[in-house]
Amino acid sequence: MAKLLAIVEVDEAQKVQCQEPGCGHGVYKRIHVVDDGGKIMVMGSTCFEKRFGTAPNLQPEYSGNGAGRPLTDEQRQLLLQNTAQLIVLFDEEAKANRARLLESLERNRKAIAERQAVFEARSAVLRQLRAAEVPSPRSVPIMPWKWVKPMSSMAYFHWPDAQGWIRVMHATGGQVVMPWPASDGWDEALPPVVGSPDLELGGYRVNDIGPCISYLRKHAQWERIGIWRDIMEALAKHGKRLIT
Numbered sequence: 001m002a003k004l005l006a007i008v009e010v011d012e013a014q015k016v017q018c019q020e021p022g023c024g025h026g027v028y029k030r031i032h033v034v035d036d037g038g039k040i041m042v043m044g045s046t047c048f049e050k051r052f053g054t055a056p057n058l059q060p061e062y063s064g065n066g067a068g069r070p071l072t073d074e075q076r077q078l079l080l081q082n083t084a085q086l087i088v089l090f091d092e093e094a095k096a097n098r099a100r101l102l103e104s105l106e107r108n109r110k111a112i113a114e115r116q117a118v119f120e121a122r123s124a125v126l127r128q129l130r131a132a133e134v135p136s137p138r139s140v141p142i143m144p145w146k147w148v149k150p151m152s153s154m155a156y157f158h159w160p161d162a163q164g165w166i167r168v169m170h171a172t173g174g175q176v177v178m179p180w181p182a183s184d185g186w187d188e189a190l191p192p193v194v195g196s197p198d199l200e201l202g203g204y205r206v207n208d209i210g211p212c213i214s215y216l217r218k219h220a221q222w223e224r225i226g227i228w229r230d231i232m233e234a235l236a237k238h239g240k241r242l243i244t
């Protein structure tokens, strides 16, 4: 059973002899190296085809599309003197090429896995940041009172039945206690110790801040001192706690 081992090529000036019995032609392109029942021989393509026909399924994988592989001078010496050794070298080379290919595939696979891991870690951080975000500015109601002294601190007192009171500073001086949320009958809800109803403002003008705060605090379930946003966020947080 014959086996095609390789197709090689040498310089035209360094032709080798076809070993097909009765031929002996010098050949240099598409030299076929054949294992003919254990005897390795070198043949021109014409003699090969005459004897074996075209046999692309016998092509060794390293000879590519069947074009002759150019040999170095050393390899040509081997072709003439020790063809079997040349084939061993080719096999080893093919094995090394396969190993390099596998290694490079493995490197690519690792690099992709590493990039994927980095991407996932970053996504996880983004998810955590998003989850930890404070409520967006839109979720905080806008303070409806234009007359409040800018940047002044306020105090919120949360009364039962979700009625709240906010102590604010008026821009023209003096303290005001406003209902939050605004409610009907606010002007009759608090005693004179807190202050006097100012219907135009919609809240109580405070006469004496000490007793006013003591009274609001005495009835409060909780209180929050800060700027408008602090108070609104505290309300949102308490509201969430009640719902859940």
Ligand SMILES: [Zn+2]
Residues within 6 Å of the ligand: 018, 019, 020, 023, 024, 025, 043, 044, 046, 047
């Ligand atoms: Zn020949």
